[in-house]
Amino acid sequence: MDTNLPFSDKPRVVIVGCGFGGLQLAKDLANAPVQVVVVDRNNYHNFQPLLYQVATGALEADSIAYPVRKIFAGQRNFLFRLADVTGVESATNTLHTSVGEIRYDYLVLATGSLTNFFGIESIERNAMQIKSIPNALNLRSFIFQNFEKALLTADAAERQALMNIVVVGGGPTGVEISGSLAEMRKHVLPKDYPELDLGKMQIFLVEAGPALLGPMSPASQADAGRYLHELGVQVQLNTSVKRFEDSKAYYSDTEFIPTENLIWAAGVNGATLPGLPDAVVTRNKRVTVNQWNQVEGLANVFAIGDVANLVTDEMPKGMPMLAPVAQQQASVLAKNLVRLTKGEAPQPFEYTNKGVMAIVARNKAVVDLPKGVHFNGFFGWLTWLFVHLMTLVGFRNKVVAFVDWAFSYFSSDQALRLIIRPFKRRDMRDDQGKRTAEHLTATAEYNPGPPAIQEA
Template identity: 70%
Template sequence: MDTNLPQTSQPRIVVIGCGFAGLRLAKDLAKLPVQVVVIDRNNYHNFQPLLYQVATGALEADSIAYPIRKIFAGQHNFFFRMADVERVDPARNVLETNIGEIHYDHLVLATGSLTNFFGLDSIEQNAMQIKSVPNALNLRSYLFQNFEKAILTEDPAQRQALMNVVVVGGGPTGVEICGSLAEMRKDVLPKDYPELDLKQMEIYLIEAGAEVLGPMSKESQVQAKHYLEEMGIHLRLNTHAQRYENGRIYYSDTEFIRTQNLIWAAGVNGAALDGLPENAVARNKRVGVDTQNRVLGLRNVYAIGDVANMVTDEMPRGYPMLAPVAIQQAEQLAANLGRLLQGEALQPFKYTNKGSMAIVGRNRAVVDLPGDLHFGGFLGWLTWLFVHLMTLVGFRNKAVTLISWAISYFSSDKALRLIIRPFKRHDFAERSVVEAAEKKAATSAYIPPVSAPEAPVVGG
């Protein structure tokens, strides 16, 4: 029992996940008379907003990842266990993991989100995703492997498919990776692959909604769309990806785009755990919580961040799955746990909207701030860079990222075009433990798409 954790008379708070929410909570509990145990399947904190830059060679993986044990060095009430959580047993106050059972006095779910493929098996089995560092490294290798193959093939249609990239999902991740790929096509790939006519490389962004960056303001949506079109990205709005077969992504029964590079950035589910009350877990696998982030039906189990579904009068559909929400919920829960130890009443969560932003490319970004303030262009780009740089964990990561960005800006180059770990499709099909969990989580029934406007077959 308890995987060699020290016995203590202090309350044990177990936190599952060391993303934005789990990291902030564990740090804010440093001065409380409690034992803090963080469990994660990785031994590092991953800065997800910059994963797309790892995938496109702008940054190396260790620039956005930081060892968990190093983050908490010197925090004497902190303990870390690298493990996969299998289920929670609220009746016994026990967490079941692949390394053994761990007892808790208070349990906090900060498990984040998983990719939702909406039941599209052919896409799930063949599309690339960007939810983790291994995902990003696999995508980087796969893209450059396909360019190496394109040089060798004599079939024009196959060469086109190897060069084309289709991104599904017009949220920040989809928009940002499309912009990064467009800059690679313009400034980087022609130098590396002079044998290829890179003008033939097509980048498509498929979005089911009427606009990109759906949660942002209308002004930012229009500006981002203009940036994307200016960079030569083909937008397919009001369009649903239906299936992926034989190197073709279909967006109707007969219409398709040829590509060997399909990137899925279209949807997420919460990462709920087995063992929670059924009525607390929604269809999208987010966990229902009250205004103190306590899981519905349980007295000492909490959920924060992307996995938490807090429904209020102001947020009838729950708070958005954003890093600022996760961080503020972690801060509030840490304060409430301190109140609980003092026998004081818990305070409800109140979210302070600090704005949202997305980058499209060099000198191209959009920013929404409270008070209906919107701006973009170079100023938006600088704002995006500053906020993300300051949010990175560790001085080294900040310094390395800043230097990498400076070199890329002034040289229009991305130096990390390395295929260190070749990606094999059959390895992907076999699935890792993480990807198998994603399939289990993606249980939402697929809703048939509305009819898309008539369009010819593209990409050959």
């Protein structure tokens, strides 16, 4: 029943997912007296904050992905298995996967998040999302395919729907892709489609709340709104898209925006696993954890990152679903796992807010730092570029991204307008019906380690 994991007399730590949290945890356990097994459905780490640039042709997919095995080459206590997780059985310390069962001493859920369609079936069936590299490539192909169709149709209404783009969700993803699409409309599409009247192309950003970038400062919200207005993006606040069908995005029973292109960036759920107690799974599918990132009621199961719901006095709605949170949780948990193997008490997690940022377009970005520090414009844009460039995994990826950004900046062009994988809407359910969180799993030869330490 095992997946040929080697025997070890050390405790086995199984990490489900190699996103920001899982990657950091596995690295931090490099010299720990444990066997580290990472399970993911992809064999690469995906830098999600830049997926929108893949979708709009600013970056190629392989510049934001890096092979997991290459990242950990030389780490002697590291093992990787490619599989889908199908459930967890905490009573027997067993993880069920598409390739068998893996026994664990300590289990860490770093499964990330999935798109939340809020139960709107027509949107789930017809809208595009940006949660994975396949999603981003599909979106890029779909947009350019629709422009090719717009060239061929003699129906003005159909042409308008093919060119219009509606982005739902005014968070960082929605703001960033709206700005990127607006720049593409100004600099790129006129070169490729001179026969089309691109002055008629409309980009809508629809947000259900009263402001864009809800978690950021009022100054950042105002700056982002102003930048989008300058780019010609039509921002509609306090507006919800209720359904999407027949090339119409309805925001009331009778009012709609004609479009074939609806990008859903309005919400996420935690990518929880079957088999966890119902009591620990919250309304938005995040897993309730305590101050040690330990799943409530399960002494040797932990969760970090987007899937973990850690409530504190400062964060009554749980920690924000940000990469720095996942990375900090991972670093603390790595130390705590070593403590647990030694019979020592774990230390509580405390989040250090280092700031948040969002880019809107070239020379237009907003940055919020602790203690109320805010800046924007060109300096904010440089800060955003530097932070994301340094966070990319792999020297090659950093160089490729830098060259692509420099080329785009000085030429006002994007060279990656490729329809590599033609996409049809009937493919949507096959692609989006699969779990997009990065959690794959496998089975292993098991050697029992020391029992988990109960809460002190």
